[in-house]
Amino acid sequence: MKTLEAQVITSEELLKHWQGHRALTRNVIEAFPEKDFFEFSIGGMRPFAKLADELLAIAAPALKSIVNRDVQPYTEGTEKLIFKAQYLEKWDEATEEINKYWEKLSIEDFNQNFNLFGQYEFPIIQNILYFIDNEVHHRGQGYVYLRALNIEPPFFWER
């Protein structure tokens, strides 16, 4: 049940905020040359493809598991993707899934606890903010990779 009381942020706005970030991350994936997406790294960190594996392993599967209150272990890279185009396809599938599952979240859900991946027992709002922050964090790393490759990254404020 929706309330008409004043909200710091509405559920719809938070979804839009998240999907805006995801659209930007998609542009960052696109900006990488094919080879560098899978191979380039700095200081022993993961290449951007591995970071994208993590982001894909979190977003849609985590939200599904939250909505269904079905604790599932974290599993990354169950399907081995070898082309950037496959990542973009998975990214777009996840976008649709997130939109679909988000509709099932009620405003009362956000403050309920959920043990995400059987490891992170927090209110659902904190889990969701973590997904976003984690994506912004890793994407920030991607920006440095692109700059080091002499590629202009997308504007941060373009979502």
Add this chain to the structure above:
Amino acid sequence: MKTLEAQVITSEELLKHWQGHRALTRNVIEAFPEKDFFEFSIGGMRPFAKLADELLAIAAPALKSIVNRDVQPYTEGTEKLIFKAQYLEKWDEATEEINKYWEKLSIEDFNQNFNLFGQYEFPIIQNILYFIDNEVHHRGQGYVYLRALNIEPPFFWER
């Protein structure tokens, strides 16, 4: 006036979330060797001291300007800081200022528009989320600098 209706996130939780990120960024500043904080960079990007200048120029001044509905231009590095310890001191002052001004935000304020720095006319919640995202983004860049310097960054989830 506070409401008892269900919230996606409360004002208090959002402040805690932001200050948690700011505490982590403070740890990242601390992790840099003095010289590298001011000089190290990758791919022509700004050294972390310059990124910290930006973060300091946004957080407390922006919130103050929002709370007072007093449009002020963006001004960075009005005071030239030359030691990391000065940054940490300014950081802590900003932490207190943010806490102080945050108390003056009512829940109804978040959806009102404000023309931040005379440039960004958005609902206040969007401006505040932008401060947080921008900090997470730049801090993610700082993580790459630290890794490239062979320094273990603080854990991302430690706030």
